[in-house]
Amino acid sequence: xxxxxxxxxxxxxxxxxxxxxxxxxxxxxxxxxxxxxxxxxxxxxxxxxxxxxxxxxxxxxxxxxxxxxxxxxxxxxxxxxxxxxxxxxxxxxxxxxxxxxxxxxxxxxxxxxxxxxxxxxxxxxxxxxxxxxxxxxxxxxxxxxxxxxxxxxxxxxxxxxxxxxxxxxxxxxxxxxxxxxxxxxxxxxxxxxxxxxxxxxxxxxxxxxxxxxxxxxxxxxxxxxxxxxxxxxxxxxxxxxxxxxxxxxxxxxxxxxxxxxxxxxxxxxxxxxxxxxxxxxxxxxxxxxxxxxxxxxxxxxxxxxxxxxxxxxxxxxxxxxxxxxxxxxxxxxxxxxxxxxxxxxxxxxxxxxxxxxxxxxxxxxxxxxxxxxxxxxxxxxxxxxxxxxxxxxxxxxxxxxxxxxxxxxxxxxxxxxxxxxxxxxxxxxxxxxxxxxxxxxxxx
Amino acid sequence: xxxxxxxxxxxxxxxxxxxxxxxxxxxxxxxxxxxxxxxxxxxxxxxxxxxxxxxxxxxxxxxxxxxxxxxxxxxxxxxxxxxxxxxxxxxxxxxxxxxxxxxxxxxxxxxxxxxxxxxxxxxxxxxxxxxxxxxxxxxxxxxxxxxxxxxxxxxxxxxxxxxxxxxxxxxxxxxxxxxxxxxxxxxxxxxxxxxxxxxxxxxxxxxxxxxxxxxxxxxxxxxxxxxxxxxxxxxxxxxxxxxxxxxxxxx
Ligand SMILES: Nc1ncnc2c1ncn2[C@@H]1O[C@H](COP(=O)(O)OP(=O)(O)OP(=O)(O)O)[C@@H](O)[C@H]1O
Ligand SMILES: [Mg+2]
Numbered sequence: 289x290x291x292x293x294x295x296x297x298x299x300x301x302x303x304x305x306x307x308x309x310x311x312x313x314x315x316x317x318x319x320x321x322x323x324x325x326x327x328x329x330x331x332x333x334x335x336x337x338x339x340x341x342x343x344x345x346x347x348x349x350x351x352x353x354x355x356x357x358x359x360x361x362x363x364x365x366x367x368x369x370x371x372x373x374x375x376x377x378x379x380x381x382x383x384x385x386x387x388x389x390x391x392x393x394x395x396x397x398x399x400x401x402x403x404x405x406x407x408x409x410x411x412x413x414x415x416x417x418x419x420x421x422x423x424x425x426x427x428x429x430x431x432x433x434x435x436x437x438x439x440x441x442x443x444x445x446x447x448x449x450x451x452x453x454x455x456x457x458x459x460x461x462x463x464x465x466x467x468x469x470x471x472x473x474x475x476x477x478x479x480x481x482x483x484x485x486x487x488x489x490x491x492x493x494x495x496x497x498x499x500x501x502x503x504x505x506x507x508x509x510x511x512x513x514x515x516x517x518x519x520x521x522x523x524x525x526x527x528x529x530x531x532x533x534x535x536x537x538x539x540x541x542x543x544x545x546x547x548x549x550x551x552x553x554x555x556x557x558x559x560x561x562x563x564x565x566x567x568x569x570x571x572x573x574x575x576x577x578x579x580x581x582x583x584x585x586x587x588x589x590x591x592x593x594x595x596x597x598x599x600x601x602x603x604x605x606x607x608x609x610x611x612x613x614x615x616x617x618x619x620x621x622x623x624x625x626x627x628x629x630x631x632x633x634x635x636x637x638x639x640x641x642x643x644x645x646x647x648x649x650x651x652x653x654x655x656x657x658x659x660x661x662x663x664x665x666x667x668x669x670x671x672x673x674x675x676x677x678x679x680x681x682x683x684x685x686x687x688x689x690x691x692x693x694x695x696x697x698x699x700x701x702x703x704x705x706x707x708x709x710x711x712x713x714x715x716x717x718x719x720x721x722x723x724x725x726x727x728x729x730x731x732x
Numbered sequence: 733x734x735x736x737x738x739x740x741x742x743x744x745x746x747x748x749x750x751x752x753x754x755x756x757x758x759x760x761x762x763x764x765x766x767x768x769x770x771x772x773x774x775x776x777x778x779x780x781x782x783x784x785x786x787x788x789x790x791x792x793x794x795x796x797x798x799x800x801x802x803x804x805x806x807x808x809x810x811x812x813x814x815x816x817x818x819x820x821x822x823x824x825x826x827x828x829x830x831x832x833x834x835x836x837x838x839x840x841x842x843x844x845x846x847x848x849x850x851x852x853x854x855x856x857x858x859x860x861x862x863x864x865x866x867x868x869x870x871x872x873x874x875x876x877x878x879x880x881x882x883x884x885x886x887x888x889x890x891x892x893x894x895x896x897x898x899x900x901x902x903x904x905x906x907x908x909x910x911x912x913x914x915x916x917x918x919x920x921x922x923x924x925x926x927x928x929x930x931x932x933x934x935x936x937x938x939x940x941x942x943x944x945x946x947x948x949x950x951x952x953x954x955x956x957x958x959x960x961x962x963x964x965x966x967x968x969x970x971x972x973x974x975x976x977x978x979x980x981x982x983x
Pocket of ligand 1: 773778
């Protein structure tokens with residue numbers, strides 16, 4: 289790796305000043321920077337990174353992608369998505385610039401806030417201060433991860449250097465069922481860092497879809513994203529993170545949700561793009577009656593590498609969580625899944641499930657799966673399971689014997705493999721879109 | 733041009749494994765239906781799969797010709813497009829794709845062009861009517877959770893919609909109740925005509941009461957050892973295979 293040239297404490301300070309941030313935030317960034325400098329990068333000797341080698345990722349040699357003040361122009365690829373997605377409102381970022389944001393008056397009148405993080409910082413700084421870094425920061429490790437602080441290295445980098453973000457606040461009792469969409473179009477060649485903060489107040493309900501899009505082939509690029517989800521009592525959020533970045537991208541996503549009493553999260557991670565990507569999704573069941581559904585879909589081709597980590601952390605009793613991650617790998621690509629169900633001592637009557645299934649479409653493809661349980665309570669229902677298997681030759685033969693060429697037969701088998709996740713996506717346009725991505729990926 | 737499906741001295745083995753077919757000779761002229769009978773393990777299903785192009789087997793000798801043209805070099809999908817169809821002894825369950833959507837994809841792949849929804853549904857309707865079957869079978873995932881009998885009937889529906897020139901039906905009659913058996917026979921008979929030939933693999937003379945074959949062949953240990961008319965099936969039903977096995981040994 290090249291030596292550090294692009295990043296420094298001065299860069300952190302200068303960035304914060306140029307964004308007109310208050311002092312508390314500047315100090316937080318500097319604290320994150322100190323942590324970043326101090327910590328080593330995770331290596332394949334780090335338990336959580338055993339199968340994913342990031343020694344070649346140019347974290348520190350790329351220029352930070354800073355806001356340039358662009359407005360208005362929405363890339364064609366994003367326009368197409370907006371046309372298809374049937375959204376309540378949406379925001380479009382090109383690089384670090386929020387070029388467009390739209391939310392119907394009806395939502396605003398009810399007190400819904402949806403715009404760039406820095407825009408909210410100007411008008412409602414207390415809302416941001418109260419919630420930012422509350423769930424994802426440089427010191428948030430839980431479970432066995434906590435014994436290996438290098439797991440905080442990339443989140444610390446993100447906290448010190450994030451250049452833009454999204455804020456969604458849904459007030460008490462406000463409910464909407466049409467999704468809000470956030471499209472992040474990245475041209476590549478930079479280090480990009482962004483944050484998302486979603487706050488669902490008491491008994492609110494919202495749907496949020498975030499998509500990462502780029503040209504199909506880019507110069508080496510690093511993208512880090514951090515998503516914080518705060519769900520107050522009875523709040524419900526359906527959240528999706530869709531990653532379709534081009535070849536050349538290294539993508540690192542960390543997400544953590546805090547669920548108070550009776551709160552519910554329905555989460556979906558779709559990891560289809562980038563040369564190498566890692567998504568870490570964690571749910572903290574802090575209140576009784578909280579429920580977290582965590583779905584994952586991934587499909588890799590060529591030499592792609594995707595890595596997933598899930599944490600179901602049961603702190604309160606009578607809570608529910610269910611992880612279902614399904615993936616397929618073609619060519620020489622590799623997939624990794626590791627997940628932990630951690631049930632704390634007092635968390636009786638926990639209901640927690642975790643399943644990971646992988647389908648291999650070629651002899652050179654590989655999938656590693658590491659499900660784990662750590663149970664500290666005695667009256668719980670927990671199960672976990674994982675499997676990895678090649679496409680069954682008799683299934684392929686059956687479909688082909690009806691006239692379907694191999695790629696179409698494979699397409700059907702991949703979709704069939706993922707069917708139980710797909711059928712759990714109630715947002716019809718989103719499901720269709722994901723299916724079309726799968727079809728496209730099998731074809732090439 | 734020969735108007736027939738010809739199996740010429742066919743030898744095949746499991747890939748890198750033992751030989752199963754040891755010189756099969758068989759001709760099914762277009763317009764005829766031939767039955768193949770034989771004890772368990774004789775190689776009947778293997779014959780069907782090798783004709784359809786199962787990559788789990790390799791042909792070591794001999795040839796398979798469709799209307800005079802060798803198909804040995806073709807993949808299973810290309811063979812289907814040449815007009816071959818195999819109704820599986822054990823149809824595979826495929827969740828995630830509906831029965832109808834799959835069938836439409838297959839028909840389009842076979843024709844190499846878009847098939848309009850209207851045309852497709854007209855064909856489906858006709859098949860369902862013949863098979864006296866409910867539309868609800870169309871929206872279910874392909875074979876997923878189908879009963880044994882439903883799977884068999886579904887194979888016949890696929891055949892009726894895809895309209896192959898030569899069909900191989902591998903024990904489509906096994907596990908059917910008497911009413912379902914009659915319906916399956918009705919489906920096959922509806923296909924019967926100068927442009928359709930079929931190879932009916934079966935253990936039971938019963939189905940041949942409804943689908944009267946032009947010829948009956950008996951397969952033992954990877955070879956056809958004797959052939960005859962419908963009366964041969966009757967004889968097997970009464971006497972079993974011992975006499976044919978002796979015949980095979982004598983040869
Ligand atoms: N893929 C395979 N792997 C191992 N053995 C096989 C395979 N295919 C066929 N065989 C063996 O070859 C022989 C013939 O099998 P096949 O299924 O063709 O018989 P069959 O005549 O259809 O029998 P049945 O009447 O029981 O359906 C059997 O001994 C079977 O076990
Ligand atoms: Mg058989």
